[in-house]
Amino acid sequence: MSAVATQAPSGRGRRSSPMTWRWSDRLVLVAAWSAGILLCLIAGAIVLYMGYRGVQYLRPALIFSRPQPSTSQAGSGGFLDPLLGTILLTVIGVLVALPLALASAVWVVEYGQGGRGRQTLARVVESTIEIVAGTPDIVIAIFGLAIFQLSLLAPFSFRAEGGGVFGRSFIAAGAMMSLLALPPLYAATRDGLQAVPGHMREAAFALGKTRITTIRRVLIPRVRSNIATGTTLGISRIIGSTAIVLILLGSTLRIETQGSLPVVNLLRGTGSSLTSYVYENSPAGEGAAPQKAYAAAFVLLIFVLALNVIVDRIGRAHASASGLTAVGAVV
């Protein structure tokens, strides 16, 4: 026995140093470290390169001037309209997605538990949202094209000269954007509601509050930060989506209105977003103005970074173990 006791080293010594490991283990160790470092390098390269190009090409005049139909680089203007288009799409998308997501999350968590029928319905709601989350945005765009080309919905979209229904408008694109924002918004709200301890509900019930009053006065205020996280994630999905804009908003860079009613004509009109501006100005599109694509992409990246920081700030309050739940919720 004493021989074993003397062999047992003290302190950290027993923690084998990698140098004593088998070579295959050392190989995996090196691979794991290099995978982590590789990711950092790629992200760093993207941010630094875009930053460099952005500083090189971004001028205030670009942000505040409208795109012009011109063949020359100097005359083709800036990206005020795409910027406004992105903001408009975000507002429409969030306004549509917010009530849907809140109602679904509240219903699933607060009402979907009692009874077998309700549980089944809750599971149906949950899996349909999961399906929406898994559907590629290009398919959502094609779906939008299909429904907004129906003559029933013609008042909501841009009309061609001959009277044909294009199925393209800010309403069409914004409505489909809401499907992008819905899953993260729903997931964040649901997780927040599930994390509220049961005694808070019981206390409200004991005071004679109904379920819906409890939800409105106790639960929703309590999960406000989760809703904010979800909204931010939804916004970052909306401003990053290109396919929906290209298919449902057309490829005119300028905002074209339709009709004469002040706000409605804008909603029925077509235009562009920052993403479609980048696409159209890259060699893949028609513009072939890489400088402007870089400048707009830089602005887009700044938005995305800012949203990331916001999620981080809000998320501090309810941080997860790995800090990566936010990415998971986007999925």
Place this chain on the structure above:
Amino acid sequence: MALERLRKPWPDHRAERTLGAVSLLVGVAVLAMIGFVLAGAWPIFQHNGLRWLLGGGDFESEVARMNAAAVHPSAADYQLRAWPLIYGTLLTTAIAVVLGILIAVLASVFIVELAPVRVSKVVIPVVRLLASVPSVIYGLIGILVLVPFIGNHLITEHEKRSVQNVVQLTGAGLLPTAMVLTIMITPIMIALICEALSAVPSAWREGAVALGLNPLRAVRAVTLRAIRPAIVAAAVLATARALGEAVMIQMISGGKTFAPYPSSGWVFIFEPLRTLASGILDYREGVGSPPLKAAVYSFALLLLFSALALSVGGYMVKLPLRKYQTR
């Protein structure tokens, strides 16, 4: 009167019914999506049966014919053999997912088990950043940096000449597409794998270390084995993401319908390709012609069905995780 009723506190049963109805709206939207896309794709099935999934046709000339079709197209205008696109989709997805799993597992082990807290505090935001960069920015960097680099430095003149009768090698093609796609889907996998890794009770790993395994071997033998379903689930989700990626691929895959087969030697990694999603994007202006519109809908249908199948598959592989409460 109605306003007055809305402003008063709602009775519970009405609130429940309203909220339930609203939440079922999403289900209605999903059903409508399946219905509309199926209806739009129907003419392709009508004229080709299921043969449109196979090869044997000349895709580009079929599309040209569809584009030129009159308002009342003949049956011949609907002829479609979409195998090159399906092959391109499968090829890029497979490469990206296989590479992505490898990197994601290694990086997740690094983040959760190996890295000092100070390092992982840097890596986690980096992963989140990579996940949230819009695909058009990946595409822009790809087309303006990566593609010219590959075209000028990696492809030799000899390689360009060897296939010049078949296809022109510009640098845009399988290699940049697979690389960027891997970078795009890896963060999603890392997020899911990291979450599963940190949910594994640390006592399991500590037990293995106490039995004399070195920390890394303990991770491999115990922790990674415990989260195998999560790795599969991550792969499934990443597959769904990779299948549907349109913009980035359209920008850097060369925009030419060509199926790069490994049988043509190493040079196939430089050859251009087209995927279903990038095809939809490329032919979006052609939806004025009924046959091409049907073709675009049929590509969307294929993607939609794969997404549905992957949803179900993802649910199935996550079942064992729920059973053991590691999630």
